[in-house]
Amino acid sequence: MSEEIRVKNTGLRGVTVADSAISFIDGEKGVLIYRGYRIEDLAKGSSFMETAYLLLYGTLPTSDQLVDFTQKVKQARQVPDFIFESMRQWPKEAKPMDVLQASIPLLAMAEEHNDFLDRPTCLNRAIGLIARMPTLVAGWHRIRNNQPILPPEPSLDHAANFLYMLQGKQPDAATAHDLDVCLILHADHTFNASTFAAREVVSTRASLYAGVSAGLGALSGSLHGGANAKVMEMLLRLENEPNVEAWVTEQLQQGQVIMGMGHAIYKTGDPRAVYLKKMGQRLGEQTGGKWAAISQKIEETALAIFARQGKTTILPNVDFNSAPVYYLMGIPTDLMTPIFAISRVAGWCAHIIEEQFADAQGKPALYRPQAQYVGEYCGPMGCEYSPAAKRK
Numbered sequence: 319m320s321e322e323i324r325v326k327n328t329g330l331r332g333v334t335v336a337d338s339a340i341s342f343i344d345g346e347k348g349v350l351i352y353r354g355y356r357i358e359d360l361a362k363g364s365s366f367m368e369t370a371y372l373l374l375y376g377t378l379p380t381s382d383q384l385v386d387f388t389q390k391v392k393q394a395r396q397v398p399d400f401i402f403e404s405m406r407q408w409p410k411e412a413k414p415m416d417v418l419q420a421s422i423p424l425l426a427m428a429e430e431h432n433d434f435l436d437r438p439t440c441l442n443r444a445i446g447l448i449a450r451m452p453t454l455v456a457g458w459h460r461i462r463n464n465q466p467i468l469p470p471e472p473s474l475d476h477a478a479n480f481l482y483m484l485q486g487k488q489p490d491a492a493t494a495h496d497l498d499v500c501l502i503l504h505a506d507h508t509f510n511a512s513t514f515a516a517r518e519v520v521s522t523r524a525s526l527y528a529g530v531s532a533g534l535g536a537l538s539g540s541l542h543g544g545a546n547a548k549v550m551e552m553l554l555r556l557e558n559e560p561n562v563e564a565w566v567t568e569q570l571q572q573g574q575v576i577m578g579m580g581h582a583i584y585k586t587g588d589p590r591a592v593y594l595k596k597m598g599q600r601l602g603e604q605t606g607g608k609w610a611a612i613s614q615k616i617e618e619t620a621l622a623i624f625a626r627q628g629k630t631t632i633l634p635n636v637d638f639n640s641a642p643v644y645y646l647m648g649i650p651t652d653l654m655t656p657i658f659a660i661s662r663v664a665g666w667c668a669h670i671i672e673e674q675f676a677d678a679q680g681k682p683a684l685y686r687p688q689a690q691y692v693g694e695y696c697g698p699m700g701c702e703y704s705p706a707a708k709r710k
């Protein structure tokens with residue numbers, strides 16, 4: 319095959335591949351809706367537990383349903399011992415997203431039956447995954463730092479319990495609430511790359527775990543969930559940079575992308591970024607953090623250059639503003655994408671379940687798109703094969 323062959327790929331932009339009743343984005347108006355509810359209203363009034371219920375079951379829970387759901391999640395937080403025993407053998411410098419992705423099949427192994435299952439069983443497995451993801455992330459962080467693993471604390475809510483298991487002390491109520499809001503804002507986002515990956519995998523009738531593991535792999539990339547860590551690396555790089563403007567200008571002149579800017583769907587602003595920017599500014603004022611000022615300089619410089627290039631739709635996205643928020647909460651940079659996953663697992667599970675019972679018969683439709691073949695073609699019989707010794 320000739321090495322000069324270039325392939326074009328539209329990244330499926332603008333292609334509608336399926337119906338979904340889970341979330342909706344209006345990219346022109348900057349609107350994100352989960353099951354009919356605007357993200358801003360959920361961030362103000364809801365909790366991550368309530369939002370996860372909404373995504374999974376399709377309606378907001380009654381008080382009793384919320385208590386029952388929260389209880390089920392709390393009871394499922396513990397991770398089987400063999401998983402942490404196994405993790406202790408893993409290289410301490412392993413990337414947390416690799417560790418998290420590798421851990422999901424281990425959770426699957428702990429289940430008695432793991433085939434294509436009925437909806438109630440899938441929902442229970444989803445509860446288990448939502449419950450255990452924080453335990454896995456915090457557990458790995460403590461293992462790699464030679465610290466004892468802390469068992470989940472039943473008196474604490476989802477976000478507070480994660481921070482406790484990670485940092486070894488109970489967070490103050492405001493920090494726990496802020497993280498809970500971050501989890502709400504990241505919980506679902508229509509057919510983004512990781513959700514599509516998860517849905518595509520389970521369309522083969524693979525298990526919920528296989529779908530979530532695929533979602534984690536897709537999320538880890540720097541054009542998707544991995545962008546928040548890249549944004550923080552950029553902010554740390556610019557912490558003592560006297561001329562942020564010159565650095566941003568040079569990056570763009572060199573054809574680099576500014577991490578945390580631009581979005582495949584939002585063209586007038588990402589509503590999650592707007593919400594998180596305010597949170598970051600508030601946390602910065604409280605802690606004396608300087609990130610808001612550096613972020614502002616990056617944003618102003620990049621947007622001015624984009625405007626001159628006629629690229630007015632490239633604006634800060636969720637990752638641009640979540641990274642400094644997490645940093646101010648004491649979250650290490652390489653755990654920022656795993657925190658995205660701790661939230662997004664709720665959306666993945668909702669989508670996987672929707673996909674698994676997609677059609678009228680309650681069966682998935684196997685994804686099988688086509689590609690335009692642009693490779694060598696010597697006619698319908700193929701090219702004539704010759705042994706290596708006879709090739710020039």
Ligand SMILES: CC(C)(COP(=O)(O)OP(=O)(O)OC[C@H]1O[C@@H](n2cnc3c(N)ncnc32)[C@H](O)[C@@H]1OP(=O)(O)O)[C@@H](O)C(=O)NCCC(=O)NCCS
Nearest residue numbers: 540541542545574575576577578579580581582629632635
């Ligand atoms: C997210 C992203 C892949 C979306 O891309 P998209 O909407 O498909 O937009 P395109 O890749 O078609 O970009 C359109 C133009 O804007 C440029 N652009 C887009 N985002 C940019 C960024 N962050 N910095 C610099 N230029 C950017 C592209 O290079 C392209 O320029 P060109 O027309 O001269 O080739 C892209 O904005 C990006 O790489 N952002 C940085 C990574 C990131 O933050 N990811 C998290 C997303 S939530």
